[in-house]
Amino acid sequence: MKTITSRDNAQYKELKHLAGSSQARRKAGRTLLDGVHLCQTYLQLRGMPVQCIVSESALHNPEVADIVGQLEAQHAHVTGLPDALYNAVSQVEHGVGVMFLIDTPERVVTAPLSVSAVLLDNVQDPGNVGSILRSAAAAGIQQVYCSGGTAFCWSPKVLRAAMGAHFVLDIYENVDLAPLVSGSTIATLATSGYATQRLYDVDLRQPVAWLFGHEGQGVADDLLSLASHQVVIPHLGQVESLNVAACAAVCFFEQVRQNQA
Amino acid sequence: MKTITSRDNAQYKELKHLAGSSQARRKAGRTLLDGVHLCQTYLQLRGMPVQCIVSESALHNPEVADIVGQLEAQHAHVTGLPDALYNAVSQVEHGVGVMFLIDTPERVVTAPLSVSAVLLDNVQDPGNVGSILRSAAAAGIQQVYCSGGTAFCWSPKVLRAAMGAHFVLDIYENVDLAPLVSGSTIATLATSGYATQRLYDVDLRQPVAWLFGHEGQGVADDLLSLASHQVVIPHLGQVESLNVAACAAVCFFEQVRQNQA
Known part of the structure; x- marks a missing residue:
């Protein structure tokens, strides 16, 4: 796990920009899943995220530790943030400090409607x-x-x-x-x-x-x-x-x- | 129609307090219905409000004019506010400037469930x-x-x-x-x-x-x-x-x- 401690870190600044702007998310073709439930479900149904971002205090949460463990076993990118830096990115108040950065699938309609x-x-x-x-x-x-x-x-x-x-x-x-x-x-x-x-x-x-x-x-x-x-x-x-x-x-x-x- | 033009008016200050605090609304046993649809429906189904508050510019809206006309015909209280004062009270962004102050009914259960x-x-x-x-x-x-x-x-x-x-x-x-x-x-x-x-x-x-x-x-x-x-x-x-x-x-x-x- 990589740890970022500076607000001036380029990767952190990019993350914060993405979190605060829907236009930035659309342009990047990426979004953030905030909270244990969304991350667990993604992991189960879609697999590895582009990156997992976790707050320092959330590492003590067993569900978060389990998610991080699964990701590290697969050599996925996990980034740790001090709570203050994490909270400046998260949109969820009083949430558990874990989020996934994921690519948003873009689908193009190629066939007529044939299933519900x-x-x-x-x-x-x-x-x-x-x-x-x-x-x-x-x-x-x-x-x-x-x-x-x-x-x-x-x-x-x-x-x-x-x-x-x-x-x-x-x-x-x-x-x-x-x-x-x-x-x-x-x-x-x-x-x-x-x-x-x-x-x-x-x-x-x-x-x-x-x-x-x-x-x-x-x-x-x-x-x-x-x-x-x-x-x-x-x-x-x-x-x-x-x-x-x-x-x-x-x-x-x-x-x-x-x-x- | 009475018009209030000063932020220091006692009635205006009370209204603003009520709009901004759920505790104040509970304590007073009153609430505010904001917007044409809620006011029209109240008028149709429950009758006269304690008071109607209308913004200066909303008086040009035909639906608001109709509501105010119905209330004045019944000698109900209508208070006009300059737009700036109205907007400081309203919770609805870009809404049409009309609200009703109403008593919130308080019901006490006295009988067992017998209808859906x-x-x-x-x-x-x-x-x-x-x-x-x-x-x-x-x-x-x-x-x-x-x-x-x-x-x-x-x-x-x-x-x-x-x-x-x-x-x-x-x-x-x-x-x-x-x-x-x-x-x-x-x-x-x-x-x-x-x-x-x-x-x-x-x-x-x-x-x-x-x-x-x-x-x-x-x-x-x-x-x-x-x-x-x-x-x-x-x-x-x-x-x-x-x-x-x-x-x-x-x-x-x-x-x-x-x-x-």
Whole structure:
């Protein structure tokens, strides 16, 4: 394990820049996974990070010591930081001091939709995007396609909300959703408060692509008109709609229910 | 409409104190609804606020003008503030400058559970609590009982996430959930990753009380053991669990589906 003790160290300065700027993370094609749970899950599902950064005091934590031990056995890069330097980089308050620097996978769409997938059109809130990724992974959906206006999936907030779902999903970003929907070989379902067909009346025992939209405006009209189905989740109350992440969970698990029936 | 122009005005100072301190809001038994949507919904469902506060520039917004017009027709208190003073009070960035000061209802549990309800045990995140309230209202559930450790329902973050659901719900806070569960006259269902009965295999065509717990630890063991049913939402992926708000949405709308079948 290499130890950095100076704030002026070039590698430390680069790390701090990456931690503080989403633009820097996008440009570098790298992001930081902060905390034991995300690091453990990455290690288990994706393998070695580019680098592991650990705070001095976290080395006494048995889970962190285990992670570091696994990495050093594989000759991976581990960098130790005094707590003050570590805390200036970490976005997590009162967290356990371990993070992974990883490459963010960049995927290019090359084939039409043919297995169950989630399409996010301009979903703004990182917490919502993270929750949708987590629910999709729990429902056994593997593909996620995001429009340019959707929150960046590899941002720290989305990563935290998704609790490791990223590492079992194939995530495509900056996707032009219209040709994907119109060229789909499977049913494309958009939820809409104006639809007349109930979610529960659609046969979901086959792959489907779920299309969700902006928190306020929903799925854009041009995309909505391309979807093969518009469905509504029946509401009983006087409240106008569900949160988009709640809506997605209801849809995904209605598909699970039908497939298990 | 009364106009305040000085930061030293006693009423303005009180308002600013209330906006900045959750302790002050609890002590006063009052909260602030920030933004057009919450104010409109309150007006429609609950009636007149204690006071309406509006920024100078927002008076040109037709929706705000309509709200102010309705209030003045009923001789309700409307206070105008210069934008700089308004923005120092508002928690919403780039919002439309209107807020209501309202009394927060305080309810005391006097009867056993007999209609469908939601019980929140130590749910920490205001966004999760708000999303659960919104989903419950959309599913036609009216009663919500929160343990002392659950996020305060009338905080600005919970209010924003619930999008007006508060005004169709009966919310009980600081509730000792154990006697409520053990004395329930209806089924009490807790979700647990360790349960063996699937959610889909429980007959939900009758009132049930849903019990959800802490984001990390779930429902506390002593409460879990009091619930009449422990149910699991079947997971297909390698991801360990759903977000608690996603989990609640799946449960509520499975009940809606069964009731409509």
